[in-house]
Amino acid sequence: METIKMAIAKGRLAKYSIELLEGIGIDCQVLKEDNRKLIFSLASHNIEVILLKAADVPTYVEHGAVDMGIVGKDVLMEQEKQLYEVVDLKFGNCKFSVAGKPSNANGKKHLRVATKYPNVTKKYFTEKGQSVEIIRQEGSVELAPLMGLSDVIVDIVETGKTLKENGLVVLEDIASISARLVLNKVSFKTKKKEISPIIDLITEKVN
Ligand SMILES: Nc1ncnc2c1ncn2[C@@H]1O[C@H](COP(=O)(O)OP(=O)(O)OP(=O)(O)O)[C@@H](O)[C@H]1O
């Protein structure tokens, strides 16, 4: 049996990803130990797990550095990498929205939009025929309209708390987001025997 290499996003999705693997009978105790290791061998199932930044998961999967990965749909939409998206894991639920001050800039000919997701933003407004200037941010995107840097933002909304506490409102919803199981296209063929049972168990577990 060949080893299956799996990438899991650190951060918000890690805990749920580990719970999912445990839910299908894979012992993940080593992943819960408080250390700085990044590669973990789940020997009982011949699986190697690597932990990395969410935004790097599709790169590892596309290049075949790992066979499969767990990552948010937001990251997949932004990056549009060549990989197979096989299961909606139904955790990490949130959405992409356009948000701004209640007295928003709708109707403006040219909209300034602050975001961590320039590609998603560009695609959305292009499809609407709205001309935009995209102002790339690394975080705390909600600040931009408050400080006059942008007219609106495109960001992730989960509970809506961040928007509310900063006096912003959702103006338009763009897409629903949840975590996805993704596969390298070559591994799907060459390691089908090892990968298929895991996909089946995960599919059964989340549905
Ligand atoms: N409220 C939320 N804000 C951001 N991401 C969320 C939220 N709820 C669920 N998610 C999901 O969790 C993933 C982000 O988790 P993580 O904590 O790694 O994010 P991050 O803040 O983008 O990380 P980083 O610090 O690496 O920039 C997203 O890709 C998304 O799919």
Ligand SMILES: O=P(O)(O)OC[C@H]1O[C@H](OP(=O)(O)OP(=O)(O)O)[C@H](O)[C@@H]1O
């Ligand atoms: O609707 P809510 O439940 O309030 O969640 C949404 C917020 O969470 C994320 O920010 P994050 O915590 O990742 O910080 P960031 O601003 O540094 O991106 C996102 O960018 C929103 O700001």
